Amino acid sequence: MEGRAGGSPPSVQSVTDLPPEGLTDEEALGLARTGDERGFVALYRALQPPLLRYLTVKSPDGAEDVAAEVWLHVVRDLAAFSGDAAGFRGWVFTIARHRAIDHGRARTARPSVPVAEPSAAVATPTAPSAEAEAMERDATQQALALVATLPPDQAEMVMLRVVAGLDVETVAAIVGKKAGTVRVAVHRALKSLKDKTPGGGAP
Amino acid sequence: MNDHDDDPLVRALRAPGTPGELAGERDAVAAYRATFGAPRRSRRALGRLGLGGGAFVLSIALGGGVAAAYTRTLPDPVQDFAHSVLGPVGVPAAEPRERRPQPEIAAPAGPDTATAPPTPDSTTTTTDVPAEPGTTTPPTSPPTGNTSPRPGEATESAAPGGGPSPLPSPGQPSPTSPPTTDPTPPTSPPTAPPTTGPEPATPKPRAVSIAVSDATVDPGDTVVVSGTVTDAKGASVADREVRLAYRTAGGSWTVVATEQSSSTGSVSFTGPPVTENVATRLVVRRKVVSDKVRIEVEPSIELSAADERIDVSCIGGQAGDTVVLVRVTADGTKEVGRRVLSGSGTASFGIEPRSRRTVYVARLLRTPRHLSADDRLVVPRSAQGQRDVSGTPTSPT
Numbered sequence: 001m002e003g004r005a006g007g008s009p010p011s012v013q014s015v016t017d018l019p020p021e022g023l024t025d026e027e028a029l030g031l032a033r034t035g036d037e038r039g040f041v042a043l044y045r046a047l048q049p050p051l052l053r054y055l056t057v058k059s060p061d062g063a064e065d066v067a068a069e070v071w072l073h074v075v076r077d078l079a080a081f082s083g084d085a086a087g088f089r090g091w092v093f094t095i096a097r098h099r100a101i102d103h104g105r106a107r108t109a110r111p112s113v114p115v116a117e118p119s120a121a122v123a124t125p126t127a128p129s130a131e132a133e134a135m136e137r138d139a140t141q142q143a144l145a146l147v148a149t150l151p152p153d154q155a156e157m158v159m160l161r162v163v164a165g166l167d168v169e170t171v172a173a174i175v176g177k178k179a180g181t182v183r184v185a186v187h188r189a190l191k192s193l194k195d196k197t198p199g200g201g202a203p
Numbered sequence: 204m205n206d207h208d209d210d211p212l213v214r215a216l217r218a219p220g221t222p223g224e225l226a227g228e229r230d231a232v233a234a235y236r237a238t239f240g241a242p243r244r245s246r247r248a249l250g251r252l253g254l255g256g257g258a259f260v261l262s263i264a265l266g267g268g269v270a271a272a273y274t275r276t277l278p279d280p281v282q283d284f285a286h287s288v289l290g291p292v293g294v295p296a297a298e299p300r301e302r303r304p305q306p307e308i309a310a311p312a313g314p315d316t317a318t319a320p321p322t323p324d325s326t327t328t329t330t331d332v333p334a335e336p337g338t339t340t341p342p343t344s345p346p347t348g349n350t351s352p353r354p355g356e357a358t359e360s361a362a363p364g365g366g367p368s369p370l371p372s373p374g375q376p377s378p379t380s381p382p383t384t385d386p387t388p389p390t391s392p393p394t395a396p397p398t399t400g401p402e403p404a405t406p407k408p409r410a411v412s413i414a415v416s417d418a419t420v421d422p423g424d425t426v427v428v429s430g431t432v433t434d435a436k437g438a439s440v441a442d443r444e445v446r447l448a449y450r451t452a453g454g455s456w457t458v459v460a461t462e463q464s465s466s467t468g469s470v471s472f473t474g475p476p477v478t479e480n481v482a483t484r485l486v487v488r489r490k491v492v493s494d495k496v497r498i499e500v501e502p503s504i505e506l507s508a509a510d511e512r513i514d515v516s517c518i519g520g521q522a523g524d525t526v527v528l529v530r531v532t533a534d535g536t537k538e539v540g541r542r543v544l545s546g547s548g549t550a551s552f553g554i555e556p557r558s559r560r561t562v563y564v565a566r567l568l569r570t571p572r573h574l575s576a577d578d579r580l581v582v583p584r585s586a587q588g589q590r591d592v593s594g595t596p597t598s599p600t
Contacts, residue, residue: 027562030531034564035239036579037232044231049220064227071231075238084533137223143215162207163216190207197212 025085033078040078044071047092053140054093054159057148059100066103070096090170093160097174146193153177154189161186406434408443411485413493419501419574420477422519426498429471430485432464439468446486447472451479452571458486478519479572500573506565506580511556513580515565517548519573528552531562531579539563560584 023031023042031039051070055063073095081091147155153175160171161182171186172179207213416427428447432440447460464470474483477498485493502519504526515526524544529536542550544567554563560583569575 026533027531027560030533030535030562031579032235033535034531037235037239040235040239041228041232044228045220045225048227048231049224050217052224053216068227068230071227072234075231075234078235078238082534137218137221139211139215140218140221143212146212147216159216162213165217187207190210190213193212194207194210 029085029088033081040075043088047089050163050165051092051096053144053163054156055096055100056144057155057159058097059103060148061107062103066096066099069099069103073099086167086170089164090166090174093164093166094174097156146196147189149196150189150192154185157182157185158189158193162190406438406440408432408440408487408491409435411445411487411491411493413483413485413496415483415496415498418497419499422478422500422502422573423476425476426474426483427471428474428483428485428496429469430493432468432470432487432491439466440464441466441468443468443487445470447474447483448486449474449481449483451481456484479521480574502567502573502576504565504567504576504578506563506578508554508580508582511554513552513554513563513565513582515542515544515550515552515567517544517550517567517576519576520544520548520567521570521572522546522548524570525568526550526565527568528554528563528565531564536564554582557582558584 023039025043025046028039028042028046032043033039048067048071052063052067055066055070059066070092074092081088083091147158149155150158157171157175157177160166160174161168166174168179168182168186172182175182177185411430411432413428413430415429417424420426430445432443432445434440441464443464445462445464446458447462448456449459450456459475460472462470462472470485477500480497480499482495482497484495500519502517504515504517504520507514507516513528515528517524517526520526522544525541526544527541528539530539539554540552542552544550552565554561560581563580563582564577565580566575566577567573
C-alpha cells in the first residue's frame with residue numbers, strides 16, 4: 001500500500017494491462033470495489049502479510065485460518081465499504097481483531113483435536129531467492145516472537161501501529177483506548193523491545 | 204513512530220511479504236470472483252445482478268453464509284474457500300462440477316422465469332406449455348401474466364460464468380419432479396389397458412425440450428439450439444418437424460429454421476447470427492412448444508484517449524444508446540458525462556486535465572436489445588501534459 005511500483009506509464013494504457021503492483025492503494029481500492037480483480041489482488045498483497053503477522057501475535061494458534069476468514073468477510077462486504085484506503089486498512093484490521101476474539105472464544109469453548117499439518121501440501125514453491133527470503137522470514141519471526149512477549153494489549157497496539165501502519169487515532173479506536181495511551185504504550189513497548197535485543201534492536 | 208523507523212526490529216516486522224504469507228491469494232481471489240464475477244465478465248455480471256441479485260448475493264454473504272457453507276449451498280469457489288477456512292469445524296468442500304456441463308445450459312422453467320421456481324435439472328427442461336405455433340403473431344398471455352422479456356432476467360442464473368448461481372438445496376424438488384407449469388404431467392399412468400390392435404398407435408409428441416449452446420454471445424455470433432421431442436410417456440418421438448423461432452424485443456415470433464427430429468427424437472439447429480437479444484423456442488405443433496430461452500448480446504466497448512478527449516467505440520450497440528463516463532476515485536466513481544452513440548457506434552467525452560493519473564470507466568447502458576458493456580482507461584499525467592500539441596482542446600463536460 002506504499003504506492004505503485006514503477007513510474008508513470010509512457011502512454012495511455014488500459015488498466016487491464018497494469019499489474020497489481022502498478023496501482024496505488026487508492027486506485028486498487030477503487031478498482032476492487034468496482035469489480036476489478038487486479039485491485040483486489042493489489043489490496044491482498046499489500047495487506048495480507050501485516051494481517052497475518054498481526055494475527056500471529058493476536059491469535060497465534062489460528063492466524064492463517066482467521067486471516068482467511070477476514071478476507072472472506074472483506075470480499076463479502078467490499079461493495080458496501082465506503083471510505084479511503086486508510087479507512088479500508090483500519091476496517092480490515094478491525095475485522096481481524098473481532099475474528100481473532102471470536103476464534104479465541106470458540107477455541108476455549110471447544111477442545112481442539114490434533115489433525116495432520118496440511119501446510120506441506122500448500123507450501124509455496126521455492127523462489128530463486130529462497131535463502132534470502134528464509135533469512136528475512138527468520139528475522140520477522142524472531143521479531144514477532146519478541147513482540148509476543150509483551151503484555152497482550154501492548155503487543156496488539158504495537159502490531160497495529162507498526163506492522164499494520166495504522167495511525168494512532170485508528171489504533172485507539174480499534175482497541176478502545178485513548179490516543180495518548182496508545183502513543184505512550186507503543187513508544188514504551190518499542191523501547192523495551194530494543195533493550196531486550198542484543199546489539200540494540202536486531203532480533 | 205519516526206524515532207523507531209530505523210530499528211532493525213521495526214524493519215523486520217515491516218519486511219515485505221513472503222510467498223508463504225501470500226499462499227492464500229488464490230483462495231481469496233476465488234472468493235472475490237465468486238462475489239464480483241470472473242475477470243472478463245465481472246462488470247457485466249455485476250451489472251446484470253441488479254438490485255435483486257445484489258441483495259441475493261449479500262443475503263448469502265451476510266445472513267446465511269455460515270449456514271450455507273455447512274449445507275454446501277454456496278457457489279463452488281466460495282464453498283471451497285469456506286471449506287479451506289472452516290474445514291476443521293465441519294464445513295464440506297464444494298460438490299464436483301460435473302453437474303454443470305458447459306455445452307448445455309438451463310432453459311428457463313416457464314414463460315416468465317423471473318417468477319418460476321428453480322429448475323432441478325441444470326441442463327435441460329421439458330414442458331408442455333400451451334402456446335401458439337411459431338408464427339409471426341405474438342404469443343398469448345401465459346398464466347403468469349408477463350410475456351415481455353426483460354434483458355437479463357431469463358438466463359442470468361444459467362449463464363456459464365455469469366456469476367454465482369444457486370444450486371438446488373437438498374429440500375428442493377428432485378430432478379424427476381414435473382415442472383409446475385405443466386398442467387398434464389407426462390408420467391401420468393395410462394387409464395386404459397394396452398390395446399391389442401394389429402399396429403401400435405403412432406406416438407404423439409407432447410413435449411419438446413430446449414437447450415442453447417450459449418446464453419450470452421458477442422454481436423453476430425451464432426448459437427446452437429438443440430432439443431428432444433417426447434411423447435406423453437417421455438419416450439422420444441422421431442421424424443417430427445421442429446421449428447426454431449426467434450423473437451426480438453418488441454417483435455413477434457418468427458420461424459428461422461426447420462428440422463426433422465432424428466430417430467432419438469433429438470434435433471439441433473445452428474441459428475442465424477444474433478445481433479440483438481432474442482427469445483428462442485422450439486415448436487413442434489400447436490400446444491407442443493418448448494420453454495423460452497433468452498440469448499443476450501454482450502456488446503464490446505473500447506476507449507481511447509486523445510488530447511483532452513476520450514473516444515468511445517462500440518460494437519453491438521445501437522445508435523442512440525447511452526454511454527456514461529465515470530472517473531474512479533477513492534470513494535467510488537464520479538460521473539463525468541453522458542453521451543449517445545452515433546450511427547457509427549462512437550461517442551466522445553471531453554475530460555479535464557488532471558495533475559495525476561486518472562482511471563476512467565465508460566459504460567454502455569443496457570437496453571432491451573443488448574447487455575451493458577464497459578471498459579476502463581488509464582490516462583496518465585504525462586499524456587495530459589501533451590494536450591496542447593494538437594491545438595484547441597475539447598471543452599470539458
